[in-house]
Amino acid sequence: MKAAVIVFPGSNCDRDVAVALHQASGTAPAMIWHGDSTLPDLDLVVLPGGFSYGDYLRVGAIAALSPIMQAVRRHAERGGAVFAVCNGFQMACEAGLLPGALMSNAAGKYVCRHVAMRVENTDSPFTGGYDAGQRISIPVAHHDGNYFADDATLDRLEGEGLVAFRYDNDNPNGSCRDIAGILSDNRRVLGMMPHPERAADAALGGTDGAAMFTSMVETLS
């Protein structure tokens, strides 16, 4: 699988996700600086977690205008896969790759712990390694993970099966309809707040996230 992780000023999960991809595929992904304006031919682009641009203005807003994001948008428009985690999810929404927005957590606090979530959609390159309804435990670490969209958008996401993950009686941020992760219309872009790369090796205290990386390798290679 030809994968690349985009590195923004303030990214801090770029190396974690690179290690998880390397372990699953046997090949290290390319690390591409946000200031570049072109991407090589790729099967997968990762927008990693972190605090790009110090969360100035709105989370992900400045990163969404980085030079590389035009190339990421073209990659997505061609049907390329994009895996957007945490700050990456925030960027993907700001860049219009996914609908909605991520707001401050309802309790006004930064949350850093494992959460229980349910796999809602197993028909995507990211989630095919799970059973429908499977309950998994993945860590979150965010202050702005409160997914918001208007009711019409939420109804559409649910109606078309584009909700990938839901918090399972364990919503850490107040997100609409307990949404933890969503897919694009063509199911090739996934945005999620929890960090599967932090639960992809037993040494990290959990392996429930590993199936996402093996699924990506199997489907996208």
Place this chain on the structure above:
Amino acid sequence: MQARVFVTLKNGVLDPQGKAIENALRGLGHEGVEKVRQGKMFEIELADTDADSARERLQVMCERLLANTVIENYRIEIGGQDAS
């Protein structure tokens, strides 16, 4: 030309910071504080001399960067005159 842009959360969108400020004001003993919503204000100096074209440009800036219209409204004020 001096412009101001006010960005506020849409009605119905949760504002935890506004809520905390509201509670703090009550804690200070201010009675009758019924609701606080926090927003942002940008002061922008433009080289433009024509107010209409400046307003158009500011609108583009709001739509593209200053506001996220999924969750926020914006209001433009040019030279102290409301022009939204």
